[in-house]
Amino acid sequence: MANQDEVNRANLSGRVHPSQRFAVLGWDFWPSLVIVLACSWVVGYAYKRAQDINMLSEHNEFIKPVSVFDDLLYLIPVLLPIAWFLRVCIRRIVEVSRGRLDVIGGRTHDVGDRRKTPVLPQCPLVLYTTYSRGNNPYYHLQAGGKSHAVDRDMHAKIKPEGNNTAFVTPITKRLINVAPSP
Structure with a gap:
């Protein structure tokens, strides 16, 4: 733990003290990051499965080819949390990297x-x-x-x-x- 006088001197100069980085990120940064990663994995998995189905449809006439962009409507409930929580994460990371107060x-x-x-x-x-x-x-x-x-x-x-x-x-x-x- 840092000395409070040292923290106050850093803050009075308009800078974030290194011991305050987790306070800048906040408790909601880590769940937001997990949601972004999980939703990104779901989109990547859906894209990979669509590619696999398209490869199978070339050899079998009963399998209909799939386009990820045709089924974008189904991906909106996954893309919206990615966009929102990615915004939250980026804003917090920018604040920590700038280090200004x-x-x-x-x-x-x-x-x-x-x-x-x-x-x-x-x-x-x-x-x-x-x-x-x-x-x-x-x-x-x-x-x-x-x-x-x-x-x-x-x-x-x-x-x-x-x-x-x-x-x-x-x-x-x-x-x-x-x-x-x-």
Whole structure:
């Protein structure tokens, strides 16, 4: 694990620290990659089977030749997930390879309970809390016009009603780190 001061220095310079690469990829990158590979295998297998059937049809008059492009309608349910999840994977890989972060700094306004204040003020950073049915608190930070879920460790680093800096990925707008401003 990297030193938090080293991570904050890298983030303040607008760069992703190497220990934060998995946070940039996110938990949904790996299932998306598996879906892309599985669907690509299905399309490749269907293409290979169509070639095998066409080779058999040359020697047997009862086998009708098959064209993959004629049956493209049947491949659409497989091609759409490939396109969507490939887009997800490429965006995350581009963010990791570029290694840049957007730095959003300023005074953090702590609203507290969102139920008491349904409209959030227009501040650079807004911290608020929502509650589950069991009254468990969930912390959120609005930075750059998007609301991000904040875990307890990151919430402990935020200075309410103080100056903080949020670090967000430029493409997917994923919150990577929050640090008190110097």
